[in-house]
Amino acid sequence: MSVECFVTGGSGFVGQHLLARLTATGYKTWVLMRTPGNLERLRKQVHQLGGDPAYIHAVEGDISREGFGLSESDKQCLSTAAVIFHLAAEFTWGLSMERARAVNVQGALRAAKLAASQRIRLLMVGGFMLQNLDHLAGIGVDHECPENTHWPDVYRRVGGYEGSKIESHFAVIRYMQDVGADYAIVHPATVCGHSESGHILEGQPLVELIRNLAHGRFKAVPGSPRHWLPIVSVDYLVAMMTCVAFDPSMANRQVLALYEHTMSLQGMLEQIAKPLEIKAPRQHVPIRLLRWLLMIPGLARRFAISAESLDFIQTQRFDRSSSEQLERKYQLKHPDMARTLEKTVRYVRDHFLP
Numbered sequence: 001m002s003v004e005c006f007v008t009g010g011s012g013f014v015g016q017h018l019l020a021r022l023t024a025t026g027y028k029t030w031v032l033m034r035t036p037g038n039l040e041r042l043r044k045q046v047h048q049l050g051g052d053p054a055y056i057h058a059v060e061g062d063i064s065r066e067g068f069g070l071s072e073s074d075k076q077c078l079s080t081a082a083v084i085f086h087l088a089a090e091f092t093w094g095l096s097m098e099r100a101r102a103v104n105v106q107g108a109l110r111a112a113k114l115a116a117s118q119r120i121r122l123l124m125v126g127g128f129m130l131q132n133l134d135h136l137a138g139i140g141v142d143h144e145c146p147e148n149t150h151w152p153d154v155y156r157r158v159g160g161y162e163g164s165k166i167e168s169h170f171a172v173i174r175y176m177q178d179v180g181a182d183y184a185i186v187h188p189a190t191v192c193g194h195s196e197s198g199h200i201l202e203g204q205p206l207v208e209l210i211r212n213l214a215h216g217r218f219k220a221v222p223g224s225p226r227h228w229l230p231i232v233s234v235d236y237l238v239a240m241m242t243c244v245a246f247d248p249s250m251a252n253r254q255v256l257a258l259y260e261h262t263m264s265l266q267g268m269l270e271q272i273a274k275p276l277e278i279k280a281p282r283q284h285v286p287i288r289l290l291r292w293l294l295m296i297p298g299l300a301r302r303f304a305i306s307a308e309s310l311d312f313i314q315t316q317r318f319d320r321s322s323s324e325q326l327e328r329k330y331q332l333k334h335p336d337m338a339r340t341l342e343k344t345v346r347y348v349r350d351h352f353l354p
């Protein structure tokens with residue numbers, strides 16, 4: 001019998017590439033869709049990314065609804081799935097705490113409950129900042145005893161999206177440990193386009209960064225020459241996710257998907273500027289000052305920068321020993337990231353910049 005998977009967030013950027021990989025491998029895949037009428041469009045997109053559309057099936061649901069709002073017959077379809085890949089999230093700046101909790105935190109807990117009730121693995125997608133313990137401590141998260149965290153303060157500091165990613169991470173681990181269920185977590189850096197095609201979707205943080213540079217909104221490089229924005233290619237990320245999802249030794253473990261040789265933000269902006277035939281800024285502006293400036297009414301909109309996005313620009317270096325182990329085991333390799341970034345910039349220029 002072929003392997004079956006259930007994917008939430010399959011219509012999103014990472015989700016489409018994950019579906020391409022799973023279906024190209026011959027895995028029958030059920031996708032949670034708020035609008036199942038978009039299934040044919042999704043199948044075409046996944047086909048263009050190298051997947052097999054015949055293996056993609058939709059179930060109607062919404063992660064903000066109890067039990068995802070699944071019908072009894074759809075629940076039956078999912079009962080043969082071997083893994084739940086939970087990617088769905090409201091991924092946007094400026095989310096209210098209430099909305100972020102209702103969708104991202106409760107949604108992740110619902111995915112956890114479903115996986116636990118079916119006794120299958122939950123593959124969660126977190127974010128690399130969850131592995132930055134200094135950052136977590138700095139924003140008031142007690143990572144050793146998360147129940148001591150005052151979450152409204154955390155949301156106030158980092159905004160709805162990041163606050164809910166952090167809260168959902170600890171809530172899911174707690175729940176899965178309490179019920180003795182199986183989970184594994186992959187923490188991606190900021191996701192870059194595909195290493196061959198440069199394919200990326202509108203709305204991704206990297207697209208916004210490229211657009212802001214193209215439109216001359218970067219007057220200075222945020223942070224110091226040591227600051228960086230770690231990236232990972234979407235193809236490496238989904239390859240790692242599939243390895244982790246089916247590897248018994250990854251039960252209840254977490255791993256980073258991050259290219260540790262990502263250059264400094266200044267170097268990255270210079271690299272992005274080349275195919276756009278523009279000049280990158282050379283001066284630096286301290287993040288604290290920039291954050292303060294963005295509080296001036298109208299300035300954040302004028303520069304199209306959200307203070308929330310600045311948290312991801314940092315100086316921290318990460319322990320990648322678990323990622324390296326997996327890379328050795330599965331012969332996983334990061335693609336040439338300078339070339340991948342260049343392809344992504346060209347893709348953005350050709351598809352999203354007027």
Ligand SMILES: NC(=O)c1ccc[n+]([C@@H]2O[C@H](COP(=O)([O-])OP(=O)(O)OC[C@H]3O[C@@H](n4cnc5c(N)ncnc54)[C@H](OP(=O)(O)O)[C@@H]3O)[C@@H](O)[C@H]2O)c1
Nearest residue numbers: 009010011012013014062063064087088089091127190191
């Ligand atoms: N991209 C990055 O740089 C990055 C970095 C670190 C972590 N991550 C994490 O990776 C995951 C995937 O990110 P992405 O970039 O692929 O996001 P994305 O392109 O914004 O896609 C989000 C997906 O979530 C679905 N979704 C949103 N609200 C939903 C709801 N209420 N019910 C059901 N589905 C819902 C969307 O479905 P619709 O088509 O219906 O809108 C879409 O399929 C997220 O958990 C994100 O936090 C991403």
